[in-house]
Amino acid sequence: MESVDTLVCARWVLPVEPDGPTLADHAVAIRAGRIVAVLPIEEARTRYRADESIERAHHVLLPGFVNAHTHAAMTLLRGRAENVSFGPWLREAIWPIERRWVDPEYVRDGTELAIAEMLRAGVTCFGDMHLWPEIVARTAAELHMRASVGLVVVESATRWASGPNEYIEKGLALRDEYRGDPLVSTFFAPHAPYTVDDATLLRIRRLADELEMQVGMHLHESAWEIERSRELHGLRPLDRLKKLGLANPLLVAVHLTQVEPSDVDCLAAAGAAVVHCPQSNLKLGNGACPATELLERGVPVALGTDGAASNNDLDVLSEMQTAGFLASGITGRPGSLVSKDLLRMATLEGARALGLGDVTGSLEAGKWADLCCIDLRVPASWPVHDVEATLVYACSARQVTDTWVAGRHVYAEGTLRYLDESAVLDRADAWRARIDAGHGGSDE
């Protein structure tokens, strides 16, 4: 018999890749943080001697969810800017608060809260975009969370960097620091078409090509963005990126709610990916990404929650559900995205969009053991005629019982094992009190 560290045995297993029917009574064998095999429980018991064997009799075991787009530290602003559309939300509500309050401590506290929320919800990897990305990277690594950290670039000065040169310089230093790290990776994150100039975008393109790094960017998020780009550049933002050479397989277009047929052609030809953030887009009145249409044209679509100030949570399972409702409701063709498609978007496609398709996002031998387990034997999810449909349409992330990142059992028995949750919640509440009271911060 072969030795493994852990054998997780579950009533149902959804590996995502290889594609196939739901596996009943299967196990995942884990050694040194990686998946060794996915196989029937009986066979696993004869083939492997496990240091730890975990039985989940009424549960579905699947790859951890990948939140392909968020701003983790914005958890501190959850519910702070309601009932406004995207433009005023960003310019009048969020930016002034962020200019006043965001500092390394804020980013650490907000990111810790976000990681606590995500690990509880079975999310094992997130793509982030926020100032002080080095704090995000360090926090993720310390809490044993997988993260792809966006190297943010904007034209204007912030307390983190004085201008494009410094953003890029600091970003590249961060990239070098985490090269080869088992948990943290990086991507270029020029914020949006309306905050980054052509020269900076060209420079990012050259660096990204050379270093083979993804370029994630808010793109076609709102009608206002399109209009402004037309005024300033005489082009829609995606056409502008194309002109600058950024429409290529490294591009990850986040949001994409404003889509003309030529945009779909452009993305398909470019081999670019899209991150669909349905709840944020709806809530801010921006419309919805036409995910079905993009997928039918071969454009990969991942899922993101966006930040908690627009959504208001970091729950990928719930985004999967909303994406499903939207797909059926908007196309009028139920099943235009079936539950299996949605699960793939919430896992493997997310990993791919973050450049991590080879290391996470599915239960395949050799990949990191990033997984979660969900109890289906609760009244709201029972009986189970169809595991995937139940997962997508009758499950809450609060039913997640276990989360593993790189084989480490980070969430179990209702407890996050590597952080002091109560202290994290207290610090978050202290930030809330300070922000709502409105005094202090960098302006004073």
Added chain:
Amino acid sequence: MESVDTLVCARWVLPVEPDGPTLADHAVAIRAGRIVAVLPIEEARTRYRADESIERAHHVLLPGFVNAHTHAAMTLLRGRAENVSFGPWLREAIWPIERRWVDPEYVRDGTELAIAEMLRAGVTCFGDMHLWPEIVARTAAELHMRASVGLVVVESATRWASGPNEYIEKGLALRDEYRGDPLVSTFFAPHAPYTVDDATLLRIRRLADELEMQVGMHLHESAWEIERSRELHGLRPLDRLKKLGLANPLLVAVHLTQVEPSDVDCLAAAGAAVVHCPQSNLKLGNGACPATELLERGVPVALGTDGAASNNDLDVLSEMQTAGFLASGITGRPGSLVSKDLLRMATLEGARALGLGDVTGSLEAGKWADLCCIDLRVPASWPVHDVEATLVYACSARQVTDTWVAGRHVYAEGTLRYLDESAVLDRADAWRARIDAGHGGSDE
């Protein structure tokens, strides 16, 4: 000091009515199953001597949710008919299974599962439409759940009734049996325009007018329904109801996804109510009820989950969230339905649509103590800048910690106190196995 049975003290209280800001550190005093007062905790402690005092330090206390439209027993078919649009879903997937399997035992087992799910999710009242309504009524009463039971009428024979006369006769007997019952009430439930003839609708109208009972009906649920009505009657369904005298304040139009300006005029003039079932409508590709437009015209809108075979759960909190996303996303006007509006739709408007607006749906002295309590101190709902927005957009029904129906503490400490949940789940699973295997039932 005055004696009360129970004092529930919570960090935040949302009474819904009277309308006003979130109440901080308030209590609800309960005596003989009814609300005596809603007042600051400190004042409550000096005014009342309570047999039981319950402290919920990080929780929001609010009226129990009202699920204004469901088919409770369909929980047994959760996930059984995926990826099909409404017409084939109903005629090819659901009806054949129901013809074969639905009997009193099925209705009891499915309704028990539904009540278990709803009480856990803070739902304290549901409007039902299913064959064997007497079983639904008895099950609700036994499990201490409030229900308004639809007296189903269709033209065709089922195992429950041979034709309209018998449906109505049995329905009226059920109504008489439960008159004055503290938990169970009834309404007329002619199934849909395509399953009930004019003569039957006229008879129901006369009875409803005489007995002052609501008439709940699936209406303008799908484009197919409109088309069929035009072919058979030369009228849209709502126009047909108007011609028959059914467009009046007793009408409760369920779904209403297909809406022309004249429909809004008709409903507004009639004083009728609408039940919005956003998840079911989207999932079956039927579109969405224009809730904002209806509310702006003074048409009351409640929320329903529909049955678990189309949704796939009975989670009113989640419907409230979807309704909010849809309202902002479809109108492009975030805040066209604010969180407070959504909460009112999910509680008081539901009670009103079921004819129960005087007895439940808000925390007002004299009403039954139908309430629920939700823990907000979890990473996904913290910090709390805005209680209502957090409730709607960053909460799961799985965070409900307590549910009371008519003052009875039916759900507490993770346990349903008046049913054997494990047995209910086992029976549901046995039905699943039988239905999926496809043998047995009434056809054999």
